[in-house]
Amino acid sequence: MSAVLTTPTILDAPESRFPLDLSSRIPRIRDLFHAATRNQWNPATDVRWDDLDPSAYTEDQRFAARLYWSRRAWGEYGAISESPALQIRFCQEKHPADMRLFFTIRSQEESRHAEVCYRMAERLGGYIDQPVKTAYQGSVATHGVRKLALDPDSPLECVIAALVCAAEEIAFDVFKHLIDITPNPVAKQVLKLVMRDEVRHCAFGWHYMASRVRHLSPEELERVRQAVITMIEKVELNGYHSAWLAPETPASRVEVESDRITWEAGLGATVEELEKPVFIESIRRIRRQMQSGWGIELPMFTHPRIQGPF
């Protein structure tokens, strides 16, 4: 018997679809929907899979890379299992149709990403369906977005700011970095294809917030700020995207070590010493953008593996 949640959610209110406004209210988001439609790709056919020769790598390298790409698939899967709840929210609360339309293809892109990561792991010898050590599941099992999206007491601005303008921005910067350092052409191609979509995902968040910020009271902006802080402290700094940020345990050490082997093989991962400055700069950039665009000040953060506040 599966466990069941019985807390109040936005699902409890009856649907009230009309008047159904389908016109464009945030044209820049409608443009993202159209751009996404024009720029679709297919993991099955648009990646030069035959160029990836698993036999060129050692058994240890293949296993590490399988684990790395499987972990990427788990992360992308979160956007299939959780983020679509945001779309229900957009519809239930009658947010601009642009958002409702864009998010459909955004979820499809996330499934493409999960698929392409899965295929990469398979190509290297086989997808791995869970962390090697169970203890690591806590870092990658959820980013909590479904719960937030369905919670009528969590303002949508908080969810979007935290999920998109913070978490996805960090992921985006790391992607750029990975493309720069990954020599294997197939791994690089996969990363480029994914990043092409992620550009739009991030833009969506900033466009939405730009349309909302002027309507928010200081108290509401403070809630946005707190939501971003929570996402950075409890999810990102807990290792959701980067294993070396996870609490130091035998489980996280396995993941970190596999990342290092994958990076040495040039198959797509990065390592703490290379990613750390990227991560720090990403946080700084987000802080600057939120300060200049929204007028909120993020605090300095700390993490045992990063020297000094950042």
Place this chain on the structure above:
Amino acid sequence: MQPTPILVERRFPLDLAQSLGSIRDLYEAGKSERWDPERDVAWAAFDRAAYAPAVLEAARKVWSRRAWIEYTGLAETPALLIRFCLEPGREADPKYFLTVRNTEEAWHVESFHRMAEACGGYIDRPADPAWEPVINQTLYRQALDAGQSLDEYVAVHCAVEDGLELELYAAYLGNARDAMVRGLLERVVADKRRHAEFGWIYLASRAPQLDAAAKAGVARAVAAWIEGVALAGYHVPSLAAGIDARGEAAAAAACAEAGLGAVTAAAEEALFAAYLRRARARLAELGVAVPELAHPRLGAI
């Protein structure tokens, strides 16, 4: 109102392997047959001046209503996708497929809205408010409600209902003479064919695992949907017993006559009855016996 119970996800082990080949094939087909409403529909070829004002008025009503109905999927499909993720042991293939389905629904919504605009302007709600509760089905709640069987949901909404939508849109296409409308409906019908196949294929894959009680539950759910939703005029307005649908019927007739992608109310009813007979037979092959139902005007259905 009681909170809607929602299953708690147990994410790992996370199976992403293909296990339902025919549904994975639908997913692959959806990706490879992707289209772009902007590029692939000849919007500029639509000659509004070729149609009388009364015809255009009818067409904007017809296409606006289609946008309202298609819109259901924008919230329903993500809810169903999440439900598949929450339900223990469900396969990866339906999850992948549903993400493509939802994009296609968005293209349909935007295209139907655009078509209504081209005919003189999209209408954002029914003229008769009595239609609103018929269309507000809150399907996203049903899809996520842990008290609702996922198999019953798929049988009703993905197999039977999506199958009916396919039949209707195929008929609209069959009666469309305007080149732009035909081009649009060809794309829509191709998508809807995959949507309906998904429902029936998935139901067939589940049927051997359903015991007699579960199959009886599926039959009850299908019957309840026919009585409470289909016969209320959700897809075929003229079936509604309690709402005057003569305006919708007149609009459909004018649109059909002009070749703008519709059929008459009588044709829709005949198509509905014939489809239900086939759907009932198909369900019976899976061991699901849907009882005979009655419509005040059409009699036994």
